[in-house]
Amino acid sequence: MTLNRLPAIFGVFMTMFLIQEAFLDRINFFIGGFSLYLAIFMAWIMQEERNSAVTTGFIAGFIADLSPTLEAPFGLWTLVLTGMSYILATNIRAALDSELSPVVMTIVTVFGSSVALILFLVFGAILGEDVGSGAYVTQEIFGNAMWALLLSPLYVPMTVTLYRLTLTARNR
Amino acid sequence: MANRGTNRTRLLWVSLLVTSLFLITLDLRGVSLVSSIRSGTQSLLAPIQRAGSNFLSPISNLFEDITNLGRTKSKIDALKNENEELKSQLILNENIVGELDQLKGVLNLAGKARFKVVSARVISKGGTGTFGETIVLDSGSNAGIKRDMTVIAAGGLVGVVKSTTATSAVVLLMSDPSFRIGVRVAGSQDMGVLSGEGDGKFSLRMLSATGQIKAGDVLLSRGSSGDKPFVPGVPVGKVITVDNATGQLTKQGRVLGFVDLNALGVVSVVLDNVGGNPGDALVPQAPRPAPTVTVFVTPEPTTGG
Numbered sequence: 001m002t003l004n005r006l007p008a009i010f011g012v013f014m015t016m017f018l019i020q021e022a023f024l025d026r027i028n029f030f031i032g033g034f035s036l037y038l039a040i041f042m043a044w045i046m047q048e049e050r051n052s053a054v055t056t057g058f059i060a061g062f063i064a065d066l067s068p069t070l071e072a073p074f075g076l077w078t079l080v081l082t083g084m085s086y087i088l089a090t091n092i093r094a095a096l097d098s099e100l101s102p103v104v105m106t107i108v109t110v111f112g113s114s115v116a117l118i119l120f121l122v123f124g125a126i127l128g129e130d131v132g133s134g135a136y137v138t139q140e141i142f143g144n145a146m147w148a149l150l151l152s153p154l155y156v157p158m159t160v161t162l163y164r165l166t167l168t169a170r171n172r
Numbered sequence: 173m174a175n176r177g178t179n180r181t182r183l184l185w186v187s188l189l190v191t192s193l194f195l196i197t198l199d200l201r202g203v204s205l206v207s208s209i210r211s212g213t214q215s216l217l218a219p220i221q222r223a224g225s226n227f228l229s230p231i232s233n234l235f236e237d238i239t240n241l242g243r244t245k246s247k248i249d250a251l252k253n254e255n256e257e258l259k260s261q262l263i264l265n266e267n268i269v270g271e272l273d274q275l276k277g278v279l280n281l282a283g284k285a286r287f288k289v290v291s292a293r294v295i296s297k298g299g300t301g302t303f304g305e306t307i308v309l310d311s312g313s314n315a316g317i318k319r320d321m322t323v324i325a326a327g328g329l330v331g332v333v334k335s336t337t338a339t340s341a342v343v344l345l346m347s348d349p350s351f352r353i354g355v356r357v358a359g360s361q362d363m364g365v366l367s368g369e370g371d372g373k374f375s376l377r378m379l380s381a382t383g384q385i386k387a388g389d390v391l392l393s394r395g396s397s398g399d400k401p402f403v404p405g406v407p408v409g410k411v412i413t414v415d416n417a418t419g420q421l422t423k424q425g426r427v428l429g430f431v432d433l434n435a436l437g438v439v440s441v442v443l444d445n446v447g448g449n450p451g452d453a454l455v456p457q458a459p460r461p462a463p464t465v466t467v468f469v470t471p472e473p474t475t476g477g
Contacts, residue, residue: 054181129350
């Protein structure tokens with residue numbers, strides 16, 4: 001990963017974070033909610049090579065931890081997304097074809113988002129955070145997965161375009 | 173070569189994981205730098221959230237409106253006629269009217285209890301990925317809002333102020349899984365602890381083995397020392413079911429909150445409790461049936477012909 005890609009990656013995820021916090025969080029999705037930030041992160045990581053993926057995971061996690069409405073300790077999202085990025089970039093990505101189809105990207109994004117949310121809850125619980133009722137947690141995770149699936153025709157092409165824009169000539 | 177690349181990735185991964193664990197440790201140990209990063213972010217976010225709130229307020233409840241469409245069909249027909257008449261009289265922004273209603277309701281409640289309050293608009297709320305139930309208000313320490321102040325709406329309790337910046341405040345909603353409040357049953361004065369569960373329902377556990385609850389009981393906040401974080405006497409919710417399982421030391425039940433936490437537009441933060449404990453004065457009154465007006469018409473004999 002070239003260092004001059006870092007500001008672009010930081011800028012993209014910071015913009016997504018602001019959109020999530022200021023706009024998407026205001027919408028009452030009738031089942032659970034939708035984290036565009038998480039969906040874009042998963043679709044992004046699928047395209048990155050291993051070293052870049054891990055660094056991007058750390059940056060995206062750090063930005064997610066900035067959320068002032070977050071009850072969990074600072075660093076929890078950083079831990080989860082850094083871990084997820086490594087798993088996706090090494091294990092999952094290696095098992096797939098080199099050319100990713102939109103369908104595969106959508107499936108991995110939906111499952112990846114759900115796994116990230118579950119890991120966040122589990123690590124949060126280990127650190128002493130209160131976890132809501134089973135019905136609430138299930139609704140939130142299922143709702144996010146459903147919206148991630150339904151809205152994938154919008155955000156997957158957008159993520160691919162954004163990712164290509166951040167590539168330097170050397171990366172291409 | 174590939175192996176060396178894998179090792180380098182692994183080394184990077186481990187060092188970043190250790191860094192994130194270090195951040196968690198710093199936060200759990202209460203290092204102020206970490207918490208000030210979040211409050212700094214809130215200061216930056218507040219103007220964007222305010223703009224987002226203004227932009228999105230007409231469509232934020234779009235999904236709820238769609239799901240309620242079937243149930244409200246007949247209401248819509250009736251309202252259409254009424255709407256036509258009202259259109260000619262007054263054209264007002266629906267959002268402003270809704271907010272005014274909420275403001276009127278919450279000021280009524282605060283007035284009854286003689287709470288000194290400051291009202292604020294809800295500009296954002298915690299979303300997926302936080303698993304926390306929070307809202308952000310457009311007023312902060314400049315308006316006198318401080319951490320651990322009670323937040324109320326027209327129906328009753330909303331939550332408690334978690335953090336503030338100069339122009340915004342983050343409120344932990346009573347539905348948050350970490351939320352706990354001491355409550356008493358209006359009338360019997362039996363005490364219990366109410367816990368949030370993430371959705372609109374709450375669990376109640378009575379403190380004493382002799383404490384009794386039944387469906388329909390109204391719960392009020394018990395109040396805290398120095399009125400922080402909770403002022404006394406604020407309506408919290410109504411008991412909907414009582415768990416009668418044997419082997420429990422104290423009674424438990426499920427509670428439905430008085431306030432719809434998904435439809436908050438304007439709330440009030442209690443700055444001071446001037447009137448002391450209002451007792452049971454704030455218990456919501458059941459709606460009284462409107463008296464039926466009967467009009468007798470006596471036909472007059474027609475003249476002429």
